[in-house]
Every structure is written in C-alpha cells, then in structure tokens.
Amino acid sequence: MAKKGILVWLFSTLTFISLIHLTEAIYALAFNGQTRLLQLYPIINERLQAITPTIYFVATAIATFIFWGITCAVAFENPVEAFLNKILSDAKTQTAVEAQLLEEKSEILDIMNETIESNSQNLAQVKDIIYNVRTEVKELQPLKENVEKIRTELSSLKKEIKKIEEKVQFPSICPACGKPLLPEFKICPYCGEPIKVPSTPVITLKDYK
Template sequence: MGKKGVAVWIFSFLTFIALIHFIEAISVLIFNNQIRLLQLYPYLGEKLQNMTPEAYFLISATSVFILWGITCAIAFENPVEAFLNKVLSDAKKQSAVENQLLEQKSEILDAMSETVETNNTLISEVKDLVYNIRTEVKEVQPLKENVEKIKSELTRLKREIKKFKENLEYPEKCPVCGKPILPEFKVCPYCGANLKLLPEKIIALKNYK
C-alpha cells in the first residue's frame, strides 16, 4: 500500500468517526438525548460533557466536511495528471535553462561580433597606413635618385678639383705618358723619357723601339 492509500484510509476513518458524532449531535438536538460518545475519550470526557448540543453539532458537522474534503482530495488525485504536471514543470525548468543558455550564447556571439568589427576596423586602419607608407616611399624614391646624382656630381667635382690642384702644383706634363712633372725634371720619373728631346724625336724614337 502506498502513501496515498494510507492517507486515504486514515482520513476516511477520521471522517467516519466525525460522521458518527454528527449523527449523535442531530439526535441530541432532535430527541434531547444525552451526549454519550464524548465519554469514550479519556481525560477529555468530563470537559466535553459540558459542551452544548448546538456547539457539538457545529463542531461535528465542520469536522465531517473538512475531513471528507481532505479524503476526497487525496483519493481523487489523478496520478496521470500529477505526472503530466511534473513533466510540464520539468519541461518549463528545462526551457528556462535553455533560454538562459541561449541568452549566454547570444551574449558571446554579440561579443564575438563586436570583436570582429573591431578587428575589421583595425585591419582597415592598417591598410590605410600601409598605403600611406607606400605613397611616401614612392615620393622618397625620386629624392634617392637625386641624392645619387648629387653624389656622382660631387665625385666628378672632386676629380676635377684634384686635377686642378695637380695642374697648379705641376704645370707641365710628360709629352710621352702625360703624367705631371716639374719644370726642372730632365727625365720623366714615370716613363723615363728624356724631356730635353723634342716631341717629334721622342715619337720617332718610340716608333723605332
């Protein structure tokens, strides 16, 4: 016997006792009989004997209706309905949990979307920066070419200045090798040509050799 059966049996028994008292209360009111059932209760029989028939009737009637209502509520409780209610309650709880999870996932997706948008903004900024750097590099390239030209011009000027200095220091040159020499040189220190000879003779001597 389950808990439900035990509860129905107990409340049915109490309802039956209350009904007996209710019947006795009716007989007391109608036939002016004495209250006898209350004498069965130990320690309370003497006090309950002083109860008026009207109070006895009201208390017994109220007890019958209350106990009978409790018995019916327990006895006629539909287990299928209780099971369905439990299933619906569990489904509601599960739905609430799923809704909470969906809200959390939606928050995560929103955060991911914001992160992606931020990354896209950063990527676009990086692209703009790279484009600007390329533009500046293209602008710097002609300057680099100009610097190279200036360097080559400076090198050429240095050579000319060096030649000019050599011409100032050594105004004469060897007619054979073209190296700068001093006026007091009689023989070229570079090629060994005799500087006292005429250029025509030197050329003839060179051809002869």
C-alpha cells in the same frame, strides 16, 4: 500504492465517524435529543457532553468536510501526473537557469563584440597610417634617385676637376710611361726617357693679321 491505500482507508474511516457525529449533532439540534455517541469516549466523555448542540454541529461539520477533502485528495492523486508535474517543474527550473546563463553569455558576447569593433577601428586607423607612410615613402623615392644621380654627377665632376688640376700642375705627359710631368723636366723621373718638348710655332705679325 500500499501507502496510498492505507491513507485512503484511514481518512475515509475518520470521515465516516465524523459523518455519524454530524448526523447525531443534527438530530440533537433539530429534535433537542441527547448526544449518546460522545459517551463512548472513556476519558473525555464528561467534557464532550458539556458541549452545546450548536458547537457539536459546527465542529463535526468542519471535521467531516476536512476528512472528506483529504480522502478525496489522497484517493484521486495520480502518481504518474505527480511525476510528470515534477519533471515539468524541474524542466522549468532548468530552463530558467539556462536562460539566465544564456543572458550572461549574451552580455559577454556583446562586450566581446564591442571590443572587436573597437579593435577593428584601431586596425583601420593603423592601416591608414601605414598607407600614408607608404605614400610618403613612394614620394621620397624619386628624391632618393635624384640624390643618387647628383652624387654620381658630383663624383664625375670631382674626377674631371682632379684631371684638370693634374693637367694644370703637370701639363706634359711622359710618352713612354704616361705619367704626368712638370714642364721643366727634360727626363722622365719614372722611366728615364728623355722628354721632347714640342716646339711652339711662332706666328708672325703678318700671319696673325
């Protein structure tokens, strides 16, 4: 406040002095009088007295209006309003910076959203592929079961063929140990039991008829 008071006092004094000179300039211009106030300046009084009344009037009028305007600007300056204006200016600047940051972040979010959408599409394609593979696996499951059945049947068939081969090669079986024997064996080579060859009934021609 002290600084403001000093400025108001200084510029109001300069305004008053300029107004006095303006009054003298009007008097000299209107009544063709002498300019006595310019003689008060000790060093440049001779140069100032050489100025014409018209230039004197214009210069003092401009100086008066300038000093009066500065005085009014300083006197009516409100520090609270200046402080609020500064706060508003800072707030606008901060808002602009935040808006720019928000725009940049929104661009980043848009890029992330596009990436997520692309990844979701790829994931959907992968899910479709997995579903198709599972479907094909389910379709192959009966084939696997059929193959297992065929293998089981082949194994049983091999066993039957093996039994048939054994029966063909060894038509007789030892009644004591159950081992297969050749038809020419009379005694079992495994247990030593005698083999009784069953007699084949002879069918006469009459009975056959």
